[in-house]
Amino acid sequence: MPKKSKKLVKRSSRPSTAESDHILSQISWIESELIRINPDFGGYAKECFLACTRPLQLAVVGEYSAGKSTFLNALLGEQILPSGVLPTTGAPIYIRQGESASFTMKFYNGQHTQYNIERLHDMSSRAESGGLHEDFSAVELIELYHPSPLLREVFFVDTPGLNAPNEEDAQLTERILETSDAIIWLTSAEQVLNNTEQQTLKRFSERYQDKALCVISKIDLVDRGDRQEVLTYARTQMKGYFKKIVSASAQLALRGDASALQDVLSALKEEVLPQARTWVKENQLREMTAYVKELKKFLVEEHEETKRYLKAIEEAQAQHQRNLTTFHRELLLEYQQLSSHLKDTYHTFTSTLWSSLDTYTSVEPYQEVVEGFFVDDYVISYRDVEYWKVSDRFLEHADEKVETFTQKGLDHLSQRLDVIREKLEENLQRLLNSVIEAHTEACERLLDPVEFSNYVHLDVHNKYEIDDALSMFRHYGQGALSCGGTYSLNFHIASQELTTKPNLHQVRELADIYLPVSVFLGDCETRADTVTEIVTNRTAHFFSMMINFTKEDLEASQVTIAQLKSILTRV
Numbered sequence: 001m002p003k004k005s006k007k008l009v010k011r012s013s014r015p016s017t018a019e020s021d022h023i024l025s026q027i028s029w030i031e032s033e034l035i036r037i038n039p040d041f042g043g044y045a046k047e048c049f050l051a052c053t054r055p056l057q058l059a060v061v062g063e064y065s066a067g068k069s070t071f072l073n074a075l076l077g078e079q080i081l082p083s084g085v086l087p088t089t090g091a092p093i094y095i096r097q098g099e100s101a102s103f104t105m106k107f108y109n110g111q112h113t114q115y116n117i118e119r120l121h122d123m124s125s126r127a128e129s130g131g132l133h134e135d136f137s138a139v140e141l142i143e144l145y146h147p148s149p150l151l152r153e154v155f156f157v158d159t160p161g162l163n164a165p166n167e168e169d170a171q172l173t174e175r176i177l178e179t180s181d182a183i184i185w186l187t188s189a190e191q192v193l194n195n196t197e198q199q200t201l202k203r204f205s206e207r208y209q210d211k212a213l214c215v216i217s218k219i220d221l222v223d224r225g226d227r228q229e230v231l232t233y234a235r236t237q238m239k240g241y242f243k244k245i246v247s248a249s250a251q252l253a254l255r256g257d258a259s260a261l262q263d264v265l266s267a268l269k270e271e272v273l274p275q276a277r278t279w280v281k282e283n284q285l286r287e288m289t290a291y292v293k294e295l296k297k298f299l300v301e302e303h304e305e306t307k308r309y310l311k312a313i314e315e316a317q318a319q320h321q322r323n324l325t326t327f328h329r330e331l332l333l334e335y336q337q338l339s340s341h342l343k344d345t346y347h348t349f350t351s352t353l354w355s356s357l358d359t360y361t362s363v364e365p366y367q368e369v370v371e372g373f374f375v376d377d378y379v380i381s382y383r384d385v386e387y388w389k390v391s392d393r394f395l396e397h398a399d400e401k402v403e404t405f406t407q408k409g410l411d412h413l414s415q416r417l418d419v420i421r422e423k424l425e426e427n428l429q430r431l432l433n434s435v436i437e438a439h440t441e442a443c444e445r446l447l448d449p450v451e452f453s454n455y456v457h458l459d460v461h462n463k464y465e466i467d468d469a470l471s472m473f474r475h476y477g478q479g480a481l482s483c484g485g486t487y488s489l490n491f492h493i494a495s496q497e498l499t500t501k502p503n504l505h506q507v508r509e510l511a512d513i514y515l516p517v518s519v520f521l522g523d524c525e526t527r528a529d530t531v532t533e534i535v536t537n538r539t540a541h542f543f544s545m546m547i548n549f550t551k552e553d554l555e556a557s558q559v560t561i562a563q564l565k566s567i568l569t570r571v
């Protein structure tokens with residue numbers, strides 16, 4: 001998801017309260033729309049909304065000793081910030097609203113310590129007199145809390161003087177200027193705007209023009225009669241840099257003269273702060289719009305990538321389909337070869353069986369009625385009976401022969417099936433791997449690795465269905481044909497009362513009853529179909545699962561993109 005941008009925008013005319021409220025309601029509308037589309041999109045929008053309502057950051061900037069700290073004390077109505085040296089080089093003071101006056105030192109190592117306010121003055125005076133022994137170089141910033149109602153709307157940053165002897169201090173002030181919402185620029189009535197100030201002002205004029213208030217401080221040092229002249233001079237010198245230039249005496253204000261700060265308070269309340277507030281809201285709205293745009297762009301790109309991914313899966317599926325056709329053809333060929341091998345075996349076997357038939361002659365008793373004069377007499381007579389019987393020599397070796405012939409065919413089939421199956425499986429792996437490699441992100445989002453390995457590895461690797469054909473054959477071959485089959489056959493042939501030798505056809509007909517090889521031979525070709533069907537079904541299920549899931553995602557993202565588009569047309 002796109003990140004929050006830092007681009008800020010300049011505004012030219014003064015906004016009305018209604019306009020400012022309208023921006024906020026737009027922001028809040030976008031926030032609710034984004035949450036409605038996807039709760040995950042709401043986090044950033046909420047951040048933007050909160051940024052519009054939090055207190056404004058107002059930096060107090062000026063030369064060393066311009067009177068910044070005294071001025072802030074006057075605004076807070078209390079002598080709270082020490083005027084003069086603080087030993088915390090490079091540490092700005094953030095003044096925020098709190099229940100009572102206190103301050104916290106935050107160190108670079110993340111630690112912070114809270115003190116009561118007297119400690120600040122103590123440190124300052126000891127620093128000035130050289131009696132400070134603690135090392136404060138690790139202080140990152142100071143947070144000062146005060147209950148002044150002014151701090152509901154703004155928080156101040158008391159910055160080190162721009163021309164401070166320490167270069168780091170000046171850099172720090174510039175950094176604060178890069179992040180503040182408005183500034184109060186203090187320049188002493190004794191020396192209005194020197195060179196350093198002008199250079200810094202130029203750098204930040206675009207950002208602050210309408211949200212910068214210039215205060216000519218220590219105006220009490222100028223004779224009443226000359227004060228207007230000082231102001232006029234400052235206004236010509238600093239034309240274009242500030243929204244307003246007013247004068248003030250923090251010292252007099254602290255002594256109870258409310259009028260000494262009156263112009264500052266009115267300018268802040270009526271112009272600088274409303275302007276800064278609208279600027280913040282406009283920037284947040286702009287950032288939010290940019291975020292929605294980026295989000296849309298991101299989703300469109302993702303959508304396009306998903307489409308390409310879908311196409312790749314469909315291509316892989318089509319290729320796999322072609323591979324299955326080859327698989328089936330090869331499988332069929334193998335089964336056909338096995339069939340003909342078995343047919344040969346069967347024919348050899350039955351021919352040998354036929355040629356091994358010997359006549360067998362035995363004597364059979366029977367009763368004969370001899371008609372006498374008074375009574376019929378039964379006389380037992382004997383006759384020769386001729387049978388056809390398989391020679392014992394043949395029977396001795398028959399099982400062994402069948403076993404050998406059958407096993408040879410089966411071993412060959414088994415090896416070939418392994419090769420064919422592995423080829424199909426390797427091809428499928430290769431196809432899917434190339435999809436995964438070309439569309440890593442889409443796969444990570446849309447492919448469940450567990451399902452993937454279940455379908456691709458297990459099912460194609462699983463030999464069960466294919467091997468079933470082999471075990472069936474063994475059953476026929478070893479069970480029916482060898483173990484006892486020939487003996488049954490012998491018995492059957494022997495039990496026929498044939499006087500002439502049966503022909504080969506008759507023997508094969510008889511053999512078919514006891515050695516049902518033809519049943520298996522007929523089954524052989526449908527075996528290839530069945531095995532192919534099983535493999536096809538498994539992989540088809542996997543492919544259709546991948547495709548449906550991807551299509552659903554495409555539909556959903558299309559809806560989201562349209563929703564984001566409609567937000568953008570309304571802002």
Ligand SMILES: Nc1nc2c(ncn2[C@@H]2O[C@H](COP(=O)(O)OP(=O)(O)OP(=O)(O)O)[C@@H](O)[C@H]2O)c(=O)[nH]1
Nearest residue numbers: 064065066067068069070083084161218249250251
């Ligand atoms: N006469 C007069 N003196 C003032 C006024 N404001 C500040 N001062 C004096 O100017 C000196 C500097 O005041 P600070 O408030 O410490 O000035 P600063 O800008 O915070 O100084 P740094 O933080 O050291 O840059 C002190 O001696 C104050 O008493 C004012 O309104 N009138």
Ligand SMILES: [Mg+2]
Nearest residue numbers: 068069083084
């Ligand atoms: Mg100061």
